[in-house]
Structures are given as C-alpha cells and as structure tokens.
Amino acid sequence: MTTTLDRRGRSPYKRRRAALWAAHTDGDTCPRCLGPMYRAQGLQADHVETMAMVDPKALPDSLSHMVCNTRHGQAVGAATRKLDERFPDPEQREVEKLRIVAEVTARVHAELRAHRAPRTTRTSRTW
Numbered sequence: 611m612t613t614t615l616d617r618r619g620r621s622p623y624k625r626r627r628a629a630l631w632a633a634h635t636d637g638d639t640c641p642r643c644l645g646p647m648y649r650a651q652g653l654q655a656d657h658v659e660t661m662a663m664v665d666p667k668a669l670p671d672s673l674s675h676m677v678c679n680t681r682h683g684q685a686v687g688a689a690t691r692k693l694d695e696r697f698p699d700p701e702q703r704e705v706e707k708l709r710i711v712a713e714v715t716a717r718v719h720a721e722l723r724a725h726r727a728p729r730t731t732r733t734s735r736t737w
C-alpha cells in the first residue's frame with residue numbers, strides 16, 4: 611500500500627485524525643448520540659457517512675464518543691457477518707451492505723439518542 615507521509619511521518623489517516631482533534635471544541639455534538647462531546651470522555655475518529663463506513667480506505671470524517679463508535683461498530687459487524695455467503699454476487703453484496711449499514715446506523719442512532727443521559731448542564735445555560 612502506498613501512503614503519502616507528511617514531514618512528520620504521519621499517514622493520511624493520522625493527519626486526518628489530528629485535524630479532527632484540532633478542530634474539536636469541547637461541547638461539540640456527537641454525530642451518533644447528539645450529546646455533547648468532551649475530550650475527557652474518550653473520543654474517537656469515526657466514519658459517520660455511510661459510504662465511508664463501507665469503504666475500507668475512507669478516512670475518518672468526524673469525532674464521536676468512543677462508546678457510541680463502539681456500539682455502532684459492533685452492531686454493523688454483527689449485521690454484516692457472513693455477507694459474502696448470504697450474497698455471493700459481489701454487486702448485489704455491495705448494494706445489500708449499503709442498505710444494511712444504513713438500516714443498522716439508523717437503529718443504533720435512535721437507541722443512543724433515546725437512552726442518552728439527561729443533560730444536567732442544560733439548566734445552567736443562559737438560553
């Protein structure tokens with residue numbers, strides 16, 4: 611695999627991750643649970659766009675909570691297990707994978723958003 615390293619020897623993945631961290635402001639919204647993200651919570655470079663999730667070469671497109679990323683990753687992993695056996699035709703497999711990933715993502719996001727802890731900081735806000 612050919613990767614273009616920058617002067618500090620970082621791969622495109624690491625550069626993207628560093629850029630996502632640099633752009634992060636504590637309190638930014640997690641794209642998965644819609645809760646506020648704080649560095650101390652444990653954040654990860656994540657693939658939130660469906661196309662990025664199914665493209666192994668895609669760079670991360672957002673930070674998200676580690677727990678949200680993990681929960682989503684496990685659900686997608688379980689739902690797409692043995693996909694090549696279920697869909698022997700590669701073209702059909704790609705279509706089904708996209709469909710399944712989108713479906714699982716919608717379900718996991720709904721669960722995460724429904725069970726998110728109430729924001730106790732809301733009452734201290736001035737708006």
Ligand SMILES: [Zn+2]
Nearest residue numbers: 640643675678
């Ligand atoms: Zn989250």
